[in-house]
Amino acid sequence: MTELLKVTVDGREVEVPRGTGLVETADAAGIEIPVFCYEPRLGPPVGACRMCLVEIEGLPKLQAACTLTAQDGMVIKTAATSAKAAEGQNATLEFILVNHPLDCPVCDKGGECPLQDLTFRYGPGATRMTFPKVTFDKPIPISPLIALDRERCILCYRCTRFSQDVAEDGQLVARNRGNHSMITTFGEDPYRAPFSGNVVELCPVGALTSTQYRFEARPWEIQQIPTVCGLCPVGCNTSVTTRDGKAKRVLSRNHPEIDGGWLCDKGRYTLPHLAATDRIREPLRRLQRVGLEPISWDDALDEAEKLLRGAEGRIVTALSGSETIEQAYALGRLLRGGLGAHSAVLPESTSSALDAFRLPLSGIAAAEIVVVVGDDEVVDRAPIVDLWLRKAQRNGTEVISYGPSSEAGSAMAALHDLTEPDSALGKRLRASDRAILIWCGPGGGGGARVAEAAHSLSFDDKPGCGAFHLPATPNGRGVAIAWAAAADEDETDPEPIGLLVVVGDDAAASPSVRALAERAEAVIAVTMFQGLAGGWADLVLPATAALERDGTLLNIEGRLQRLRRAVVPPVPDELAWIAKLAGRFDVDLSPHSSVLFEEISARCFDGATAADHATLPARTPYEAPAPAQAVATAVPPRPAEDHFLGQLRLVRYRPLFSGPQVERVAELQFQRPGAELELATADAEKRQIAAGDTVLVRSNGTSVELRARINRKLAAGVVRVPDEHAADLHPTVEVVKP
């Protein structure tokens, strides 16, 4: 039990635990202490803006409340009861406004601006400043996503602190000093980092604005729709700003256990894909020698019925993993229940065995040891987890990563080693009350192997210990559960494939699904974009985006989250036409997600509901997952000499900024990785390759030219290439200078 301290704020007595900051103490007493620079999520207070000046009995000078913590018997007087404090805050605002352009009528922030609000409440009514203000060139595009107006900047250093102390990208800095201080990036470089957009939200004035949102809406004509991000398995809680029924921006909606109030740039800035130029707005049918022609929905449903019946059950369904639970369930009921088509290509799922080691993501920041195993970078699969890991490290957590090594399956071997009785790290994990295992990459049985390791390390009974799998798709597990819940029959492998039903953009863009289509007599594609439909689909049904759907997603932690429709889609909701189509096959299906979810939840989720700010369900007892085909054993790393100008293991990965949505957003193009090859220092030296060199990557007669990048953290014998640049390269490659 934390010690409680008695503090008096403006005559009101309040009890707060030791360590509580004065801003929070006053808040507990129902009193506001205004702030600009203070933001506890950015680390320790800096006391820069001086907005929070208060009088504290016994201290001669005004104090910056944000920098102090409550002491027993402390008597605080805010501007409400202290003329001195009121004068101090008024002075701060007068100083801040001396150089501020006061261009509120044309400023995006106007109407939702802390500076505006606090000036009205605490500031002077008129200016005594008669000299020319300090001016800067403006606005400066610090990246294609963010515009900087240095004249509006009040130098609270929130943005630079985020860059340095939260995201640790170190790209945003203050330059010059005194009145000439300014926020800047290095040289002409743009602010290129996965979480850059958070600085726009942190800015308490209109200095940092989103280039996508600039001049798009005013605060009094917008609505905020609470929903969650459907682009990765974290499911950050978001708020979508709409104006006249159009989505204008995505903001974070702090869920302290999931996202801590941060968002990645993919979640924040892919919005424009809703209005992509190749967005499909009506059903399309392929005509011989003509291509795709628009047809009516009635015709489309007739056509779909014809194709479905014609396949006589020889149907394969390829799902993307971005569908809602309800969509996957409805499709399952239609295709499996109505047509007996049980065969599906499902996205990488997450093992239910992990439910025994459930932990909120915020638990990572409180851990003692975190072991990350797998071939992929955390930021590419579940970006926010990267921020939790960084926070953990700042808290003193030891984070140990087993990235890719020259042996395929080395991650599995590393995991297996941990469970050996003589493993030193294993012993520490076993002894720790706050240890976490994370599987980050393909394979591993969707986290099943990690669950096994966690079980063998006795994590079951320790509530601070946990295990996570970072899947590749936003709702892979939810889709798998829903698809399974739709029917009881086992999967069959139809041959030949009569009909391939491709659902979602990721499935439509997947090379393996395309390969399957080659073997299918007909293809129905449900996709958002013309670019993904042309050339292979016989019938194209327009899809909605996540932000246009009502439904439920199951996130990385096993938390059911409510996806709320932010805007009305330009095309009918999937559930509507699936229900209609289902009716033609005598399947009674509701078009309403809430009704569908009730059905699924009763069967799969103990009747749970997905509320806003959903809580994490309790852990379930450990159930051993299906064992792996063959447990890899530890292979000692081969000496680097073996790789001298020899074969290297190619690890392909899907970068965070990739995929059909990102490809359609002009402002995000600079974030996409170039045609680069990452290689270890030792491998580069042996080949006399310097960073920036053009290299030839060869395997089995295929070769690709890429730019070399040296990754010091990479193990020797491994090279990494973004999927989109790896073409048809095989898993082992040769790298040479052309």
Place this chain on the structure above:
Amino acid sequence: MATPEVVFAHTDGGAVTDIAQYEATGGFSALEKSRAMAPDEVIEELNASQLRGRGGAFFPTGRKWSFVPKPEQIAKPHYLVVNADESEPGTFKDREIMLRVPFRFLEGCLIAAYAIQSKHVFIYIRGEYEQEFEVLRDALAAMHKKKVLGGVTIVLHRGAGAYICGEETALLESLEGRRGQPRTKPPFPAIAGLYAAPTAVNNVESITTATSVMEMGGVEYAKLGVPNSTGTRVFSLSGNVVNGGNYELPHGFPLKDLIYEVGGGIANGRKLKAVIPGGSSTVILTPAEVEKATLDFDSLTSLGTAIGSAAVIAIDDRCCMVQLGIRVSQFYEHESCGKCTPCRVGTHWLTQILQKIEDGRAAQSDLDLLLDVCDRILGKCLCPLGDSDAIAVASYVDKFRDEFQAHIDNGGCPLGGSSSLEAVLAPVAMHHAAHEVAHA
């Protein structure tokens, strides 16, 4: 008048940069003596001397050391950081100490490190101090050769030209490789200083004096000077005096004697108009106040000013007080780090208002505004930099109100073209080369 030499003892007016010469006059005996004592006993000796910080804040040195937790209390490395970033306008004592008695200074570093049980000393030396750096570097090499360091590492770290890095927490930030901006306190450096570890930050003169204190004994040292201000002080005398320079004198020395006897009086036969007694941030004194003042904490505090960094700046009757205000304010404006609002904006605004007054464009309300802006800066900043500007400028108005008023009434400077700030808070060299410093 007999003036005891403590800081500059055994220099005979010159510099002791040869280690053999230093040892011949008892060099390193204080260190030896200290190392024979328990660390706490060294601190006790310092307490007995009543030595107070020479950087400007006048905080008791022994007490500062005693605030540093024992190694068993905090199991982190302990650091001694020496502030050699001397940049307060009018202050140039530390550079002369480093030039003339480098070994006494470095010996003090080792004594202080021993007292706070630190093995790591960082000397943050002003970037412009090229020669001083070289002297210290050579002295350090000689000490290394003589093996007197006793396992202590002394790092000379050169600043990059920011006055704010003389503020102890900004100094620590800069030393850690970050932007030199002050930190909020608490936590204080004694608990969480350099790399968040226990750290004592001391001024060059304080550290050098510690050597003498250990040599002669704290009680003996306390007999020098006056109560509350024991010992001697190196005063940097500058401005419109005949013999500017550094003078080591006991605390309690009459200010007028420093100017008229030691300093040889006002140059060019002019009349004294004002004296800034402790560096540019202190309240200015009128000639009548100068008559009464002695150079110690109590006397100067009773006159509403401070001994500060013991930089005495004499100003003659050619000087326009508004111009002086502009010069001082420009300095602080230029050196403001930009972190906190009142200092960043206020110092610039003060300069603008002062310039308007000087140019004869000011209305009566501007004078009120000037004082109000001073008031709005004062006591509201993160560190003392903004306060320094406000205190100085407000004191010029307070003590020379008529002159400010005349600027407004006459629509310009009453001194016209005759006003001169020559030698006042200008970037002046030491008036004497190290080896030929005059002794009173």
